[in-house]
Amino acid sequence: MIKMRGLVLTGASFALTMSVVVNAWMQKKQFYPTVVYLTKSSPCMAVLYLQAFVFVLLLGKLMRKIFFGQLRPAETEHLIEKSWYAVTDTCLAFTMFRDDFSPVFVAAFTILLFLKAFHWLLEDRVDFMERSPVITFVFKLRVLSLLAILLFCDVFFVKTSYQTTLTKGASVQLVFGFEYAILATIVLTVFLKYVLHLIDLQSENPWENKAVYMLYVELVTGFCRVLLYICFTAIMVKIHTFPLFSIRPMYLTMRQFKKAVSDIILSRRAIRNMNTLYPDATAEELASTDSTCIICREEMNAPAADAQPMQNATGVNKKLPCGHIFHASCLRSWFQRQQTCPTCRLDILQNQTRPQTPPQRPAPPPAQPGQGPYPPMYPPMYMPPPNMQHPMFQPPQNGQAPNPSTSESGNSAPSTSTAPPVFSPPPMPPIPGTGPMFMPPMPFMPPPPPIPPNFEGLSEDQVRSMEGHERRAVEMRIECLRNISLLMDAAFHQVQQYITVVQAQGDAGLRINAMPSFATQQQQQGSSSQADVTSGSHTNEKQDTSSGPTSTEDVPGPSGLPQTSAETNDTADAPSSSSTSNNGCETDDIPADANELRRRRLAKLLSDKSSPDHGKDD
Amino acid sequence: MVGSALKRLMAEYKQLSLNPPEGIVAGPVNEENFFEWEALILGPAETPFDGGVFKTSLLFPTDYPMSPPKMRFISDMFHPNIYPDGRVCISILHSPGDDPMGYETSAERWSPVQSIEKILLSVMSMLAEPNPESGANVDASKMWRDDREQFDKQAERLVRKSLDLPPDL
Numbered sequence: 001m002i003k004m005r006g007l008v009l010t011g012a013s014f015a016l017t018m019s020v021v022v023n024a025w026m027q028k029k030q031f032y033p034t035v036v037y038l039t040k041s042s043p044c045m046a047v048l049y050l051q052a053f054v055f056v057l058l059l060g061k062l063m064r065k066i067f068f069g070q071l072r073p074a075e076t077e078h079l080i081e082k083s084w085y086a087v088t089d090t091c092l093a094f095t096m097f098r099d100d101f102s103p104v105f106v107a108a109f110t111i112l113l114f115l116k117a118f119h120w121l122l123e124d125r126v127d128f129m130e131r132s133p134v135i136t137f138v139f140k141l142r143v144l145s146l147l148a149i150l151l152f153c154d155v156f157f158v159k160t161s162y163q164t165t166l167t168k169g170a171s172v173q174l175v176f177g178f179e180y181a182i183l184a185t186i187v188l189t190v191f192l193k194y195v196l197h198l199i200d201l202q203s204e205n206p207w208e209n210k211a212v213y214m215l216y217v218e219l220v221t222g223f224c225r226v227l228l229y230i231c232f233t234a235i236m237v238k239i240h241t242f243p244l245f246s247i248r249p250m251y252l253t254m255r256q257f258k259k260a261v262s263d264i265i266l267s268r269r270a271i272r273n274m275n276t277l278y279p280d281a282t283a284e285e286l287a288s289t290d291s292t293c294i295i296c297r298e299e300m301n302a303p304a305a306d307a308q309p310m311q312n313a314t315g316v317n318k319k320l321p322c323g324h325i326f327h328a329s330c331l332r333s334w335f336q337r338q339q340t341c342p343t344c345r346l347d348i349l350q351n352q353t354r355p356q357t358p359p360q361r362p363a364p365p366p367a368q369p370g371q372g373p374y375p376p377m378y379p380p381m382y383m384p385p386p387n388m389q390h391p392m393f394q395p396p397q398n399g400q401a402p403n404p405s406t407s408e409s410g411n412s413a414p415s416t417s418t419a420p421p422v423f424s425p426p427p428m429p430p431i432p433g434t435g436p437m438f439m440p441p442m443p444f445m446p447p448p449p450p451i452p453p454n455f456e457g458l459s460e461d462q463v464r465s466m467e468g469h470e471r472r473a474v475e476m477r478i479e480c481l482r483n484i485s486l487l488m489d490a491a492f493h494q495v496q497q498y499i500t501v502v503q504a505q506g507d508a509g510l511r512i513n514a515m516p517s518f519a520t521q522q523q524q525q526g527s528s529s530q531a532d533v534t535s536g537s538h539t540n541e542k543q544d545t546s547s548g549p550t551s552t553e554d555v556p557g558p559s560g561l562p563q564t565s566a567e568t569n570d571t572a573d574a575p576s577s578s579s580t581s582n583n584g585c586e587t588d589d590i591p592a593d594a595n596e597l598r599r600r601r602l603a604k605l606l607s608d609k610s611s612p613d614h615g616k617d618d
Numbered sequence: 619m620v621g622s623a624l625k626r627l628m629a630e631y632k633q634l635s636l637n638p639p640e641g642i643v644a645g646p647v648n649e650e651n652f653f654e655w656e657a658l659i660l661g662p663a664e665t666p667f668d669g670g671v672f673k674t675s676l677l678f679p680t681d682y683p684m685s686p687p688k689m690r691f692i693s694d695m696f697h698p699n700i701y702p703d704g705r706v707c708i709s710i711l712h713s714p715g716d717d718p719m720g721y722e723t724s725a726e727r728w729s730p731v732q733s734i735e736k737i738l739l740s741v742m743s744m745l746a747e748p749n750p751e752s753g754a755n756v757d758a759s760k761m762w763r764d765d766r767e768q769f770d771k772q773a774e775r776l777v778r779k780s781l782d783l784p785p786d787l
Contacts, residue, residue, distance in 0.1 A: 072651070074677070130621050130680045131653045200621070295683060295730040296622050297629045330622070333684050334730055337713070342729045 010054055017051040020044050049106075056110055060117065067146045068121060075124045082120050085248065086113055092245035097172045105172065112179055115153055119186045122146055126190050129197040140198075147191055154184040170239045178232040182225055182249075189221040211333060212271075215264050222257035229253055263336065270335030273348065274318060274328055281317040281325040293317070295330035295342060322346040623682045627652045630734050642738045644676070653678040656692075657738055661780075662746040666773030667697075670780040674706075674741070676734065686711045686728035689737065693780045696772045698748040698759035707754035708744055710737060 021034075024044065028034040038044045064071065071079070090109050094101065126143060129135060161177030196214060200207045229250040236243040281300070291300050300317045316328045324343045326334075331342075339348045631652070634644050641660030646652045655676040661667030673692040679685045689711055691704040699707045709726040753759030761769045778784070 074654075127680065131624060131651065134650075296626050297633075298625070330730070333622075333681070337684055338729075340729075342731050345729070 010058070013047075013050055013054045016047050020047045049103075052107075053110075056114060060114060063118065064121070067118075067142045068125060069142075071121070072128070075121060075128075078124055079117060079120060083113070083117060086116055089245045089248060093175065093243075096241065096243070096245065097175075100172050108172075108176060112176065115150065115180075115183060118146065118150060119183050119190075122150065123186065123190055126194050126197065129194070129201070135198075135201055143194060147187060147194070151184065151187045154180045154187060158184065170235075174232075174235065174239075175243070178228060181228055185221050185224045185228070188224075189217060192217045192221075211336070212267060215260065215267060218256070218260040219264055222253065222260045225253045226257045266339075267332075267336040270332050270339070273335065273339075274332050278318040278320055281319040285319060285325060286317065289325060293325075293327045293330055295326055295334060298327075300325065300327060320346065320348065621680070623678065623680055624652055626683055627678060634735060639735055639739060641742060642735070644734060644738060647675075653680070653682075655687075655734070657734075659738060659742055659745070661777055662742050665746045666770040667745045667777055670773075670777035672745075672780050674704075674738075676737075683730040683732070685713055686732070687734070687737070689741070694776055696755070696758050696769075696776055697745065698750045698753050698755055698762050699744050700758075701754045705754070706741060706744075707752060708740055710740055 020043075021038070024034045024037045028037055038048065068075075090113065093109070097105070122143065157180040158177055161173040161180070164171065164173040165177065193214065196210055196217070200210050229246065232246065233243060233250065236246075286300055292298065293300050317325050318328045318331055319325045320331075320341050322341050322344050324341055326342070334342055335348070340346060341348060627646075631645060634642075641662070642657065644655055644657035647654045647656050655678070657674045657676060659672045659674060661670035661672065670693075672695065675690050675692055677688040677690075679687065689706045691700055691706065695704060701707060710728055710732050713728050748759075748762055750759040750763050758769070761772070
């Protein structure tokens with residue numbers, strides 16, 4: 001239908017032109033007067049313009065047949081869409097150069113549009129290479145010859161406009177020069193992409209780095225284009241006026257460039273994460289799950305033992321912190337777009353520290369019950385004798401004291417493991433909740449007592465002190481409180497992590513300033529229920545005596561610990577709470593202090609729960 | 619060597635032809651180009667679209683499955699979540715960056731875990747249960763909410779049209 005109409009229109013145009021020319025010839029009978037007549041008469045010129053337009057279209061169709069064959073629907077759609085924008089821009093340009101308006105000028109713009117259309121088509125066609133499984137020799141020939149022709153045209157027009165500008169001064173030629181220069185960058189991009197696609201098609205294995213090279217091609221050519229546009233705008237503003245018609249393409253180019261830059265950054269980060277953070281999946285892990293990579297739907301094979309040097313080959317599979325396994329290459333291309341696990345959408349960047357912590361992570365759970373509302377379960381190291389506090393918790397170097405103890409537990413040498421140095425420095429000592437992270441691995445220390453299942457650890461008195469309701473209800477409450485304590489422990493871990501960050505910045509002063517305020521805050525909150533504390537410290541003493549000696553054994557000698565006996569540990573409690581003001585450095589006080597305060601707070605929570613009316617007073 | 623996108627599309631095509639899900643037929647328009655598909659979706663039973671066979675097109679990007687395909691109904695549709703021009707507005711077809719309606723959490727967006735089959739099944743369930751909150755077609759949303767009878771009639775007409783039957787009188 002459309003084809004028919006086009007044919008009719010073309011025929012009509014030819015007929016019209018013929019009639020106009022024949023009519024003129026009949027009137028003037030001579031060549032020269034005929035030409036003059038034709039150019040002087042506006043209707044005749046309109047018909048001739050129309051004819052020229054039809055010629056251009058026909059030529060375009062011919063060239064398309066030669067270089068592209070049949071266009072795909074998507075290509076046609078792109079072409080039409082882009083053409084409309086280009087025509088609009090051109091019309092805007094016409095308004096700027098209305099003084100220069102002439103047939104030559106219109107012709108120049110038509111040629112520009114014509115060539116632009118072929119650039120777009122070529123771009124699309126080369127992009128299509130990635131999708132099409134078969135690339136014929138004809139295809140290569142077409143692409144290469146068209147590339148050569150377009151490049152030649154671009155260079156030729158740039159040169160012409162350059163010379164015109166030099167000889168005749170700035171004019172519309174400047175606009176053409178820049179337009180063709182930009183088209184030349186497109187030719188360059190297309191050529192580079194073509195080469196990349198060709199290399200990819202030639203190789204047997206998927207070319208992992210192709211995407212990266214494509215990004216760099218985009219980046220470089222995008223940068224060239226941005227530079228060209230900036231120069232163009234600057235020059236135009238200087239000699240003429242602001243080039244309105246180039247705003248749209250300029251904006252698009254800038255946006256594209258920005259995207260190229262951010263793509264590069266993201267992909268670099270993705271690759272770095274891939275290589276450093278996530279462990280390779282082992283053969284067992286692969287076997288235990290469905291061994292299909294959900295991204296590409298292909299098998300994941302465990303890498304052979306001798307395939308070590310091929311780091312980026314498809315054979316390597318990566319395991320994310322959430323336990324999902326993918327091909328490294330698939331995962332990388334996904335991370336270029338988004339930093340989440342494709343399956344469960346765990347945010348990978350936020351969980352970066354996770355994979356490093358496992359050495360310590362398993363530790364807290366056994367200790368946590370001990371942090372419950374019941375003082376007896378406090379790990380012994382919390383109540384070191386006052387003389388120990390100084391050497392142990394004062395400066396950063398000593399803060400690492402617990403470290404040797406972890407390594408003594410036999411799994412690794414002190415300096416080989418990567419994680420401890422990161423986490424061990426002083427951050428923890430001041431914060432009670434985090435202390436146990438270091439303790440548990442100690443070989444001789446009895447594990448913190450588990451929470452008695454029947455709450456037999458509580459005397460009848462203690463139960464009665466909680467309002468004397470029936471035992472079952474109290475137990476339920478305790479259950480609930482234990483959950484609260486767990487939450488609070490989590491909060492303390494977070495606080496500890498913040499402190500780690502603060503200290504990682506190497507600002508010791510910050511720490512000293514920040515900690516006391518933290519402590520005083522706690523003091524204000526927790527200073528109410530003194531009674532609970534005393535009862536708590538009693539039981540704590542017992543705990544200390546039982547495990548004190550073993551814990552001291554583990555701490556290296558120089559700190560003077562070996563000499564301290566169980567007896568000194570026994571007396572530890574009283575001073576630790578009262579001696580806070582005596583110690584020179586404020587940071588030292590916090591361990592005992594905050595520890596105590598926390599206990600008070602928990603105790604208070606406990607009492608609040610069991611007697612709601614009292615709780616309201618606070 | 620063929621690209622990973624093509625490989626995966628071929629794998630999905632194979633999968634879809636071996637065990638086709640009920641009410642769905644899908645495949646590339648021609649075997650030369652695996653990036654343009656057509657799919658037929660059967661209107662889910664006991665819904666206004668019951669019995670209709672709706673034709674859709676799927677356009678895949680070169681970086682599939684990293685980016686979602688574009689889906690469009692070729693058959694005429696009147697549905698709150700289908701734009702008047704046939705584009706489908708469901709969250710799993712949106713990459714996590716864009717959110718045309720501003721209501722989707724990233725959890726329901728596109729991810730490489732999704733597949734053509736899942737998309738088509740989601741579209742089927744969307745036909746059964748429109749989400750009027752993200753109205754791609756405001757008229758349809760309004761009619762669906764306020765005048766269900768009229769909406770059902772409209773849907774019935776489209777079903778007949780999709781089957782090339784003369785409209786009911």
